[in-house]
Amino acid sequence: MKELKKILYAEDEPDVQTIVELTIQTMSNYEIKICNNGKKLIECVEDYNPDLILLDVMMPEMDGPTTFKTLQNNEKTKHIPVIFVTAKAQVHEVESFKEIGSWGVITKPFKVMELCSDIQTIWDSNNNG
Amino acid sequence: MAKSIRKINTKIFFIKTIFVILSLIITSVILFALYSMNLIDSETTKKFQFHEEALLNSIESNILVNKASTIIFANNIGVYGPQLNENQILQLLQKNIKANPNIFGTGIWFEPYKYKKNLKYFGPYCYYDKNNNLVTTFEYNTPQYNYFAWDWYKNAKNKQRAAIWSIPYYDSILKTTFITLSVPIYNNDNFIGTVTTDFTLRTLQEIIKNTQVSNNGWIFIIDKKGDYIASSKNAKINQKNILVEKDKNLVKFGQKVLNQEKGLTTLNLNNKKNLIYFAPISDTGLYLVSIVPSKDLFGYTIFSTIGAGFLLTIILFLLLNFIVLKYEKFNQSRLNLILENMNNGVIIANKNFVIEYYNSAINNLFLYSKDDLLDANLNTIFPDKNIFENFDNNSNIETIGLKKNKVNVLVEIKISKVFISNGNKYILDVYDVSKHKEVEKLKDEFVSVISHELRTPLTSLSGALELISMNTLNILPEKIGSLLKIATNNTTRLINLINDILDLEKIKAGKISFNFENHEVMELIREAVQLNEEYAKIYNVKYEIINEMNNILVDVDKDRFIQVLTNLLSNAAKFSYPNEIIKIEVNMKNDLVSVLITNKGCGIPKEYYSKIFEPFSQVDSSDNRNKGGTGLGLSISKSIIENMNGKIDFYSKLNEETTFYIELPIFKKETVISDNGVKK
Numbered sequence: 102m103k104e105l106k107k108i109l110y111a112e113d114e115p116d117v118q119t120i121v122e123l124t125i126q127t128m129s130n131y132e133i134k135i136c137n138n139g140k141k142l143i144e145c146v147e148d149y150n151p152d153l154i155l156l157d158v159m160m161p162e163m164d165g166p167t168t169f170k171t172l173q174n175n176e177k178t179k180h181i182p183v184i185f186v187t188a189k190a191q192v193h194e195v196e197s198f199k200e201i202g203s204w205g206v207i208t209k210p211f212k213v214m215e216l217c218s219d220i221q222t223i224w225d226s227n228n229n230g
Numbered sequence: 231m232a233k234s235i236r237k238i239n240t241k242i243f244f245i246k247t248i249f250v251i252l253s254l255i256i257t258s259v260i261l262f263a264l265y266s267m268n269l270i271d272s273e274t275t276k277k278f279q280f281h282e283e284a285l286l287n288s289i290e291s292n293i294l295v296n297k298a299s300t301i302i303f304a305n306n307i308g309v310y311g312p313q314l315n316e317n318q319i320l321q322l323l324q325k326n327i328k329a330n331p332n333i334f335g336t337g338i339w340f341e342p343y344k345y346k347k348n349l350k351y352f353g354p355y356c357y358y359d360k361n362n363n364l365v366t367t368f369e370y371n372t373p374q375y376n377y378f379a380w381d382w383y384k385n386a387k388n389k390q391r392a393a394i395w396s397i398p399y400y401d402s403i404l405k406t407t408f409i410t411l412s413v414p415i416y417n418n419d420n421f422i423g424t425v426t427t428d429f430t431l432r433t434l435q436e437i438i439k440n441t442q443v444s445n446n447g448w449i450f451i452i453d454k455k456g457d458y459i460a461s462s463k464n465a466k467i468n469q470k471n472i473l474v475e476k477d478k479n480l481v482k483f484g485q486k487v488l489n490q491e492k493g494l495t496t497l498n499l500n501n502k503k504n505l506i507y508f509a510p511i512s513d514t515g516l517y518l519v520s521i522v523p524s525k526d527l528f529g530y531t532i533f534s535t536i537g538a539g540f541l542l543t544i545i546l547f548l549l550l551n552f553i554v555l556k557y558e559k560f561n562q563s564r565l566n567l568i569l570e571n572m573n574n575g576v577i578i579a580n581k582n583f584v585i586e587y588y589n590s591a592i593n594n595l596f597l598y599s600k601d602d603l604l605d606a607n608l609n610t611i612f613p614d615k616n617i618f619e620n621f622d623n624n625s626n627i628e629t630i631g632l633k634k635n636k637v638n639v640l641v642e643i644k645i646s647k648v649f650i651s652n653g654n655k656y657i658l659d660v661y662d663v664s665k666h667k668e669v670e671k672l673k674d675e676f677v678s679v680i681s682h683e684l685r686t687p688l689t690s691l692s693g694a695l696e697l698i699s700m701n702t703l704n705i706l707p708e709k710i711g712s713l714l715k716i717a718t719n720n721t722t723r724l725i726n727l728i729n730d731i732l733d734l735e736k737i738k739a740g741k742i743s744f745n746f747e748n749h750e751v752m753e754l755i756r757e758a759v760q761l762n763e764e765y766a767k768i769y770n771v772k773y774e775i776i777n778e779m780n781n782i783l784v785d786v787d788k789d790r791f792i793q794v795l796t797n798l799l800s801n802a803a804k805f806s807y808p809n810e811i812i813k814i815e816v817n818m819k820n821d822l823v824s825v826l827i828t829n830k831g832c833g834i835p836k837e838y839y840s841k842i843f844e845p846f847s848q849v850d851s852s853d854n855r856n857k858g859g860t861g862l863g864l865s866i867s868k869s870i871i872e873n874m875n876g877k878i879d880f881y882s883k884l885n886e887e888t889t890f891y892i893e894l895p896i897f898k899k900e901t902v903i904s905d906n907g908v909k910k
Contacts, residue, residue, distance in 0.1 A: 114686055114689075114690065116687070116689075116690030116694070117686065117689050117690050117693070119690075119694075120689065120690055120693030120694055120697065121693075123693075123697050124693065124697065127697065127700070159682065188681065188682040188683075188685035188686050188689070208685075209685045209686060209688075209689040210685055210688040210689035210691075210692050210693070210725050211689065211693070212692075212696065213692070213693045213696035213697055213700070214696065214700070
């Protein structure tokens with residue numbers, strides 16, 4: 102089973118960026134890089150070559166679902182698993198993210214203590230499955 | 231107003247009119263029947279008795295023709311002593327007699343001894359013969375006239391204030407039959423004598439004639455033998471006996487009268503029905519009989535009753551018609567006003583869905599001008615034909631309406647099939663829901679945006695607080711530590727609140743899909759209790775499942791059901807007195823299983839009973855802050871349980887205990903399971 106090491110995260114809110122970065126650094130051994138929006142993520146995804154991508158849904162320039170589609174359309178990036186991190190927590194929205202092929206959804210606001218374990222759980226369950 | 235409405239109203243009016251006439255006729259008949267059965271008889275009796283009384287009074291007053299003056303001088307004697315001397319009184323009496331040719335003699339007789347000192351005569355008494363010559367007066371000490379020993383005088387003395395009639399007697403001197411009438415005189419209630427008058431039978435005859443009830447009637451007086459003493463019919467007088475009459479009915483009646491009976495009866499004479507009143511005239515041995523043909527009494531009653539009833543019916547009918555007409559007119563104009571000023575569109579269509587009436591709201595909604603749509607098919611404005619083929623009466627249907635300018639409008643229609651006078655009609659209540667839908671959409675968007683916009687800063691806030699707490703809690707000064715805890719707790723509360731609001735909105739809007747599966751109720755309870763055990767410790771309480779009831783299945787969404795149980799269990803803990811046990815009980819009744827959660831605590835005051843499942847309705851809002859919670863839990867629980875076809879409720883004893891319970895239909899109760907777990 103592949104080990105989760107590098108995470109690439111697109112998030113436009115600087116505060117959330119800081120919190121997630123601090124959380125990952127404090128609570129896990131993952132390495133994380135954060136981009137301000139989907140477009141920026143697309144620019145650096147090939148260079149960074151992450152094991153997992155976290156995508157915010159509502160972002161300027163390029164939103165989460167569009168970014169996801171772009172990644173899927175690129176042969177070099179379509180294998181990288183994606184988890185949406187979203188405040189759009191209504192059931193049908195969560196379902197729709199799963200339907201388009203993401204590995205999972207983490208809803209905001211998340212518990213700092215649980216963020217890393219949630220990511221790991223989704224990672225593990227998809228790798229086993 | 232369209233024609234059909236007018237038609238309907240005319241028909242209703244017609245029916246009402248017929249109803250009014252019928253009821254009036256029936257009322258008249260009933261009234262008449264009652265009247266002729268009871269009322270007439272009693273009225274007639276009264277009338278008759280009145281006549282008898284009047285007759286006797288009349289006779290008495292006629293005989294004492296100048297009664298007034300007689301009484302006056304009698305009073306003068308009684309009250310003032312002999313203000314008039316006896317000669318003066320005598321002159322007055324003579325004057326009296328002269329004025330009344332039928333009176334043969336009159337006099338005043340005083341109590342003996344009482345007045346003898348003042349009086350020369352027994353009483354001033356005089357007779358006049360037929361030629362009006364004074365015959366006699368009697369002096370006081372004339373022994374053959376010791377009147378005070380005579381019956382008529384004793385009777386007059388003993389009988390309070392009533393005239394005394396003598397029996398007829400023959401006067402050998404005057405050669406005439408007389409009757410004497412004595413009227414007692416009183417002074418301050420003391421009997422002092424009588425005013426006495428003799429008159430002939432002819433006098434009686436004249437009087438009777440003058441006091442007849444009816445021209446066709448007959449009044450007569452007979453004596454003990456049945457001889458006619460007086461009669462209003464001349465022929466009868468002094469000639470015949472009632473017992474030798476040709477008419478057998480009359481003879482039979484005569485016998486009845488002579489048997490001293492008294493009363494009112496009917497008698498057929500010459501094939502005509504008569505009413506007869508008969509009674510003995512007091513102390514005289516004479517009988518008074520008054521006969522009146524029934525038609526004289528009833529004739530006017532029967533026909534005038536019918537006539538009056540008929541007239542009354544017509545008057546009432548006209549009056550009611552007038553009122554009904556006014557009312558209908560008022561109703562119609564009011565109905566018109568209401569219909570034309572409604573926001574909702576109203577259409578009346580016939581059974582073929584052809585429009586017969588519509589109000590101006592329809593014009594406004596579909597942009598047609600007045601009467602454009604009359605006689606058009608409903609399909610003109612509602613293109614979907616299916617809605618009229620299959621619809622539930624009174625149910626709301628959402629459909630597309632087509633405006634005149636071919637623009638669609640979303641409407642809700644309530645179709646009612648009704649029966650109006652000339653057949654089945656459809657009444658359509660049309661409501662423009664496009665705005666409503668727009669608002670609903672806006673609200674959805676708003677909720678979605680709010681949820682996102684609030685959640686994003688909350689993510690940062692709660693994350694930051696948690697990170698600080700995690701790393702620094704132990705090294706921060708105590709006060710800052712507690713402030714940090716307050717900030718963290720309240721952030722959590724805010725997050726819960728937003729989640730609950732969204733939850734409630736979603737459940738109420740039916741946007742949550744329930745994942746129904748069969749679960750054993752006991753297992754769900756155990757799981758929920760386990761999940762909440764840690765929470766209970768905060769309040770120093772413990773959960774205890776007091777009975778087990780295995781193999782009861784319910785069809786529920788497991789997560790949602792546990793959410794409800796968690797809500798009830800945590801509430802029970804929150805509002806329990808410390809160090810108490812919260813009891814969880816499972817009951818089964820018919821096809822329902824209920825889960826009861828009981829805590830000992832301050833309970834719920836009655837005034838909050840109706841609000842307890844309303845959002846934000848914890849009993850005491852200050853308590854709310856102490857206990858935590860969003861105030862939405864029970865509201866959400868109720869919505870969830872109702873979505874599972876169940877019921878949630880409670881009962882409470884103030885300052886003792888409160889029980890919340892859930893009732894759910896049992897999905898399938900498996901039959902007995904043996905000890906080794908194998909189904910039998």
